[in-house]
Structures are given as C-alpha cells and as structure tokens.
Amino acid sequence: MLEIKNLHASVEGKEILRGINMTVNPGEVHAIMGPNGAGKSTLSNVLAGRDGYEVTQGEVIYKGENLLELEPEERAQRGVFLAFQYPVEIPGVSNIYLLKAALNAVRKYQGLDEVDAIDFLNLVRDRMKLVKMDEQFLHRNVNEGFSGGEKKRNEILQMAVLEPALAILDETDSGLDIDALRVVAEGVSALRAEDRSIVMITHYQRLLDHIVPDFVHVLSEGKIVKSGDKELAKELEKSGYSWVHDAPEGQTA
Amino acid sequence: MTDQSQQLESITQREYKAGFVTDIEAESLPPGLSEDVIREISRIKGEPEFMLEWRLKAYRHWLTMDTPEWAHVHYPEIDYQQISYYSAPKKKDDGPKSLDEVDPELLRTYEKLGVPLDERARLAGVAVDAVFDSVSVASTFQDKLAEEGIIFMPISQAVKEHPELVEKYLGSVVPYKDNYYAALNSAVFSDGSFVYIPKGVRCPMELSTYFRINAANTGQFERTLIIADDDAYVSYLEGCTAPMRDENQLHAAVVELVALDRAEIKYSTVQNWYPGDENGKGGIYNFVTKRAACRGESSKVSWTQVETGSAITWKYPSVVLQGDNSIGEFYSVAVTNNMQQADTGTKMIHLGKNTSSTIISKGISAGRSQNAYRGLVRVGPNAENARNYTECDSLLMGDKCGAHTFPYIEVKNPTAKVEHEASTSKISEDQLFYCKQRGLDAEDAVSMIVNGFCKQVIRELPMEFAVEAQNLLGLSLEGSVG
Ligand SMILES: Nc1ncnc2c1ncn2[C@@H]1O[C@H](COP(=O)(O)OP(=O)(O)OP(=O)(O)O)[C@@H](O)[C@H]1O
Numbered sequence: 114m115l116e117i118k119n120l121h122a123s124v125e126g127k128e129i130l131r132g133i134n135m136t137v138n139p140g141e142v143h144a145i146m147g148p149n150g151a152g153k154s155t156l157s158n159v160l161a162g163r164d165g166y167e168v169t170q171g172e173v174i175y176k177g178e179n180l181l182e183l184e185p186e187e188r189a190q191r192g193v194f195l196a197f198q199y200p201v202e203i204p205g206v207s208n209i210y211l212l213k214a215a216l217n218a219v220r221k222y223q224g225l226d227e228v229d230a231i232d233f234l235n236l237v238r239d240r241m242k243l244v245k246m247d248e249q250f251l252h253r254n255v256n257e258g259f260s261g262g263e264k265k266r267n268e269i270l271q272m273a274v275l276e277p278a279l280a281i282l283d284e285t286d287s288g289l290d291i292d293a294l295r296v297v298a299e300g301v302s303a304l305r306a307e308d309r310s311i312v313m314i315t316h317y318q319r320l321l322d323h324i325v326p327d328f329v330h331v332l333s334e335g336k337i338v339k340s341g342d343k344e345l346a347k348e349l350e351k352s353g354y355s356w357v358h359d360a361p362e363g364q365t366a
Numbered sequence: 367m368t369d370q371s372q373q374l375e376s377i378t379q380r381e382y383k384a385g386f387v388t389d390i391e392a393e394s395l396p397p398g399l400s401e402d403v404i405r406e407i408s409r410i411k412g413e414p415e416f417m418l419e420w421r422l423k424a425y426r427h428w429l430t431m432d433t434p435e436w437a438h439v440h441y442p443e444i445d446y447q448q449i450s451y452y453s454a455p456k457k458k459d460d461g462p463k464s465l466d467e468v469d470p471e472l473l474r475t476y477e478k479l480g481v482p483l484d485e486r487a488r489l490a491g492v493a494v495d496a497v498f499d500s501v502s503v504a505s506t507f508q509d510k511l512a513e514e515g516i517i518f519m520p521i522s523q524a525v526k527e528h529p530e531l532v533e534k535y536l537g538s539v540v541p542y543k544d545n546y547y548a549a550l551n552s553a554v555f556s557d558g559s560f561v562y563i564p565k566g567v568r569c570p571m572e573l574s575t576y577f578r579i580n581a582a583n584t585g586q587f588e589r590t591l592i593i594a595d596d597d598a599y600v601s602y603l604e605g606c607t608a609p610m611r612d613e614n615q616l617h618a619a620v621v622e623l624v625a626l627d628r629a630e631i632k633y634s635t636v637q638n639w640y641p642g643d644e645n646g647k648g649g650i651y652n653f654v655t656k657r658a659a660c661r662g663e664s665s666k667v668s669w670t671q672v673e674t675g676s677a678i679t680w681k682y683p684s685v686v687l688q689g690d691n692s693i694g695e696f697y698s699v700a701v702t703n704n705m706q707q708a709d710t711g712t713k714m715i716h717l718g719k720n721t722s723s724t725i726i727s728k729g730i731s732a733g734r735s736q737n738a739y740r741g742l743v744r745v746g747p748n749a750e751n752a753r754n755y756t757e758c759d760s761l762l763m764g765d766k767c768g769a770h771t772f773p774y775i776e777v778k779n780p781t782a783k784v785e786h787e788a789s790t791s792k793i794s795e796d797q798l799f800y801c802k803q804r805g806l807d808a809e810d811a812v813s814m815i816v817n818g819f820c821k822q823v824i825r826e827l828p829m830e831f832a833v834e835a836q837n838l839l840g841l842s843l844e845g846s847v848g
Pocket residue numbers: 124125129147148149150151152153154155156165198
C-alpha cells in the first residue's frame with residue numbers, strides 16, 4: 114500500500130524529516146507517536162502533498178505509483194485521506210455540499226457517475242450514525258463554530274463517506290472527551306478493512322486501547338527511532354519518550 | 367510565491383464564453399452626437415413630441431456638465447463624438463410582432479448565450495425581453511402577461527402605446543439633471559424594458575431582460591422603468607454580455623423603479639459584460655444609474671447584483687425610502703480580476719418614518735484589479751426610527767489587487783440606528799489545501815470557497831439564476847490566489 118523510503122523533507126530550509134522508513138501493508142493499522150515538534154504532522158502533510166514542504170531525499174510509493182509526483186487532489190482521488198489535526202473552517206459552504214463534491218471528485222476519478230441525491234443522503238445518514246453525529250451538522254458550514262470535538266468527528270465522517278484506501282489520522286483523539294473518544298475510536302475501528310490501511314498519529318495510549326494497532330512507531334527529531342507492537346505504546350505511556358532517544362533505531366515494520 | 371499560487375495564476379485567464387460577434391446587417395447612425403442625432407433617434411423610434419422635447423432638454427443640460435471624477439476608477443477621456451448612438455439589426459418594419467419575424471441569426475445568438483427565446487423552450491416561469499444593441503428584438507409572453515393587466519414591453523413600444531404612464535414616471539426617480547451619465551442617457555437612450563404591474567397583482571412569472579451589445583463603436587444606452595402599483599409584486603432580472611473587442615465600449619444605463627403602497631419590487635442583475643483582456647485591453651465601461659423610489663407606505667425594493675464583467679463598473683443601485691415603514695435592500699457581489707475596476711455600492715435615503723435598509727456587499731478582487739465599495743446611508747430629519755444594517759466584506763486573491771471601502775453615513779434624526787460592519791480576508795492556503803485533500807481541484811476549490819463567501823447574496827437571486835451566477839463566479843475567478 115505505502116512504502117516510505119529514506120524520506121527527508123524540510124520547511125523553509127530547515128530539515129524536519131531526516132530519513133523516514135516505513136512500510137504499510139493493506140489492512141494494517143500503524144500508530145505513530147512522538148514528542149511535540151518531532152515531525153509527525155510534517156510527515157502527514159508531505160504524504161498529502163501540502164505546499165511549502167521540500168522533499169530533499171527519498172521516495173514514497175503508494176499503490177505502485179510515485180506519490181510525491183501527484184497533486185494533492187490526485188492523491189485524494191486515489192484514496193489518500195488526511196484527517197487534519199486542525200480542521201479548517203469554510204464559511205458559507207455547507208458540510209453536505211463539501212461531502213458531496215468530495216465524493217463526486219473521487220467517483221469521477223474512478224470513472225463513476227455523480228452520486229444520486231437519494232443514495233447520497235442515505236449513505237451520509239448511515240455514516241453519521243457511525244460517529245453519532247446529529248443531522249443538523251450537515252447543513253452547517255464546514256467546521257464553522259464546531260467545537261474541537263465536533264470538528265474531529267466531522268473528519269471521521271468524511272473518511273467514512275469517502276472510504277479511502279489509506280487514512281492518515283493526525284491526532285484525531287486530541288480534544289475529545291472520554292465519551293467522544295470512544296465514539297470516534299469505534300467509528301474508526303468499524304472502518305478497518307482488509308483493503309484499507311490506517312496510520313494514526315497520537316499522543317495517548319487510550320486511543321490504542323480502542324483501536325489496537327498492528328505496529329507502533331516512535332518518531333523523534335524527524336526519524337523513526339523505535340518500532341514495535343502495541344506493547345511499545347504502553348511502555349511509552351509509563352516512561353515517556355526520553356528512554357527511546359538513546360536506543361538504537363528500531364526495525365521498520 | 368508558492369507552487370499553489372503559481373498554479374492558480376496559470377489558470378487565471380478564463381475564456382469569456384459570450385465573446386462572439388453576430389454577423390448581421392445593421393442600420394447604424396454614424397458616430398457623433400448633436401441635436402440632429404437626437405432628433406433622428408426620436409424619429410426612427412416614432413416617438414411622440416414630449417419624448418423628443420425631454421431628450422433635447424437632457425442633452426442641453428448634459429452639455430453644461432463635467433465628467434464625474436470622484437470614483438476610484440481610471441480611464442482615458444471618452445470622445446463622445448466617436449460613438450455611434452444607434453445601431454439596430456435591419457428589419458422590415460417597426461419591431462418584432464412575433465418570434466417568426468425575428469431574424470433566425472438573432473434567435474441563434476440568444477440561444478448560444480443560454481437565453482432561448484422560443485417560449486416553448488424557455489423556463490416556464492420566465493418572460494424575456496431581448497435587447498440587441500439599441501433595440502429590443504423580441505419580447506416573450508407579452509400576451510399572457512397582458513391577461514393580468516401587466517405591461518411588459520420594450521420601452522420604445524411603451525412610449526408609443528402608454529405615453530401617459532411613461533410621461534408620468536420617466537425621470538421621476540432619476541431626473542435628467544441627476545448626473546453626467548444619466549443626462550447623456552436621457553438624451554440618447556435607445557431601448558430597455560418597461561414594466562407596469564397594476565394594483566393588487568402579483569406578477570406570476572419572473573420578468574427578465576437580456577442585454578447584448580454586438581455592434582462595434584456603439585454605445586448602449588439602456589433605459590428601464592418599472593412601476594409596481596399598490597399591493598403589486600414583481601421580480602425582474604437582467605443579464606448582460608458583449609463580444610470581445612479591443613476597443614472600450616460604453617454602456618450608460620438608467621433604471622428607475624417606483625413602488626407604490628405596499629408594493630414590492632425585486633430587481634436582480636447578473637452582469638457579465640466583456641471585462642477586457644488580461645492586460646486591460648478592451649471591455650465595457652458600465653456607467654449605470656439605478657434608483658428606486660419606495661414611494662408608498664410599507665413598500666419594499668430589493669436590489670441584488672452579481673457583477674463579474676465590465677472593464678469599469680460605476681454603479682450604485684439606490685433606494686429612496688419615502689413611504690413610512692418602507693424597506694430597502696441591497697445585496698451585491700462584485701468580482702474584479704485582471705485589470706478590471708469596480709466602484710460600486712448603494713445609497714439608502716431614509717425619509718419616511720420607521721424605514722429600514724439592509725446592505726450586504728461582497729467584493730472579491732483578484733489579479734491587478736481594484737474593487738471599491740462606496741455606500742451612503744442618509745437619515746433625514748423626519749425619518750423617525752430609521753434602521754440600517756450594513757455589512758461589507760472583501761476577499762482578496764493575491765497581493766496585486768486592491769479592495770477599498772468608502773462608507774458615508776449622514777444622520778439627521780437622533781432616533782436612527784445605523785450599524786456598519788466590515789471585514790477583509792484572503793482565501794487561505796489552509797482552506798484550499800483542505801478542499802484539495804478532499805479531492806477537489808484548484809478551480810473547484812476556489813469556486814466553492816468564493817461561492818461560500820457570497821452565499822448571503824446568491825441566495826437572494828431567483829433559483830434559476832442562482833445557478834448561473836454561481837457558475838459565473840467560478841469562471842471569473844479561475845484566478846490568482848496568494
Ligand atoms: N511552516 C513551518 N514553518 C516553520 N517551521 C515549521 C513549519 N511547519 C512545521 N515546522 C516545524 O517543524 C517541526 C515539526 O512540526 P510538526 O508539526 O510536524 O510536529 P508534530 O510532531 O506534529 O508535533 P505535535 O505533536 O505538537 O503536533 C516543528 O519544530 C515545527 O515548528
């Protein structure tokens with residue numbers, strides 16, 4: 114699904130990613146943890162194709178294609194989805210309008226017709242149940258006036274509607290209360306599938322209690338310094354990140 | 367400059383889809399303006415004497431006036447002797463009686479513009495008056511409307527068939543002395559629409575006029591007059607396009623609306639005159655005086671405009687709130703791209719008691735364009751409890767364009783409540799990236815964000831035209847974002 118090889122990237126001349134290696138196979142869930150400023154969001158932005166990041170070395174292969182050569186929308190149409198750490202507000206544009214435009218963009222790439230209005234509504238209603246969102250949110254402007262937790266749920270709703278092949282969730286658990294965390298985690302778990310890979314960036318073990326990852330990686334100062342299974346996350350929770358710093362670079366999954 | 371804005375800049379140069387020329391034989395007056403030319407226009411149109419007298423008075427007054435220079439627009443001096451004041455497609459007799467008599471080339475022109483004149487092909491709820499250069503070439507549903515007592519016809523026809531109404535109301539809202547362009551228009555006006563809705567009648571369909579400038583070196587001097595008698599209602603829409611030409615062309619229009627007791631007029635404009643090329647060559651000078659009189663008590667007038675075209679736009683659709691409890695509204699989207707200049711806004715003149723007005727203005731500037739909102743809210747000494755709410759938002763795309771706001775407020779009655787809010791923002795890279803990450807390409811993303819910005823205005827448009835306006839916004843702004 115996704116193969117990241119020796120990825121180096123910088124922002125404004127400052128190197129942030131310093132040789133990331135990572136392989137994600139279909140159906141796998143990977144968790145990426147690491148201290149603030151380690152480069153986690155930078156990695157997800159580079160994968161999604163955001164402007165302002167310069168890849169200086171390395172490559173990323175997604176479904177056999179050179180991902181870094183594609184425009185952000187082309188990546189999205191091919192099934193790369195990023196749940197934003199800070200979802201963006203778009204005044205005057207209703208949530209349902211964006212959802213529909215997004216779904217149709219993906220369908221167009223797949224050679225399908227635009228979604229039928231009734232089918233679409235049924236699909237969205239169904240997926241809203243997954244994240245226990247009220248229907249009024251469909252008609253509100255995208256993320257405008259949403260609470261932090263509502264914004265995060267909205268990201269997962271979009272994921273549920275778009276059914277991506279590769280979902281990168283950047284701190285989707287941050288800012289959620291305990292109940293919301295459970296709802297969102299259950300929603301994401303329900304979206305686990307054979308042909309879908311999920312990369313979750315998180316600071317907290319508690320998310321991983323709900324969505325048990327196949328692999329856990331520690332990203333620090335732009336490198337993956339340790340990889341392991343779910344037990345690694347538990348140790349991190351206990352001992353913090355300092356102990357991994359001196360450890361030898363972990364095997365990549 | 368980031369990759370994103372470069373990429374967006376590269377798609378700035380939209381194609382102006384209405385830019386074709388219709389090859390049709392025309393009868394035009396040679397360029398030049400004089401009393402003789404005015405007499406000739408009046409003669410061609412077969413006007414009654416009072417009309418010619420009025421034109422001549424306007425012309426003599428115009429000669430004493432100077433070009434206004436206060437607007438935030440710049441252009442070389444216009445040589446009024448280089449303009450032809452009358453151009454009409456050649457035809458057998460005095461104006462189209464039925465569609466069968468209309469030149470098929472003209473019908474094709476309107477069809478190409480998305481305005482089929484064949485009544486069967488039309489959206490059932492819309493009657494159209496099609497003005498081509500200086501004359502109306504077709505006007506649909508006249509008979510059906512006449513059954514309700516509604517008069518909807520070219521103003522040149524109304525001058526002859528309903529002189530008493532024309533004489534009573536023409537110039538009663540915008541006197542010929544009002545301003546330079548209004549005086550010029552009064553002297554040489556060619557065609558436009560005339561609407562009269564009798565007492566108590568709700569007009570059952572949207573009325574619309576489609577203005578097309580075709581001939582080169584011609585000015586179009588549209589004159590429109592709409593009267594809604596007591597308890598009447600009408601919704602009217604105008605659309606405008608012109609071919610792409612290297613020379614600038616003048617469109618100096620006057621539109622007058624009169625709303626009597628409890629009457630309501632909704633006037634919508636989708637203005638897409640040729641804006642000139644990306645270097646500012648060519649395009650229409652759109653110098654327009656639009657004013658409504660809420661003459662009756664509890665009357666209401668709403669202006670909604672989506673202005674995307676023209677090299678220069680100079681227009682301030684206004685409402686004079688004379689009747690007690692009358693309401694004036696102004697909803698505007700003005701888009702400027704490349705080298706376009708717009709100076710637009712409104713005047714709300716509160717004279718009656720308990721009058722209220724709302725102004726929502728959305729300015730979008732891209733390229734190297736200049737976009738100014740200019741608005742006046744005046745509350746007279748007798749206007750007890752007047753209310754105004756103004757919201758004025760500007761969206762900048764790129765850093766070479768300008769947005770300006772000139773709000774003027776004059777309050778002579780202490781009971782007035784006047785609120786003004788203004789904001790300026792940029793389309794953020796974050797918003798664009800967010801949309802792209804959901805699969806939308808740059809054009810669709812910009813179009814969606816801009817339409818969101820303009821939503822308050824677009825939703826005021828009649829359904830059928832809202833869609834057209836949305837598409838137009840997207841097209842005009844396939845543009846630079848930074
Ligand atoms: N546009 C930018 N300009 C300058 N520095 C940047 C920019 N974007 C990221 N950085 C820097 O890159 C480093 C990595 O940031 P990043 O957001 O990837 O961290 P993170 O691991 O996601 O942290 P957190 O856990 O706080 O979300 C930080 O030091 C940050 O300040």
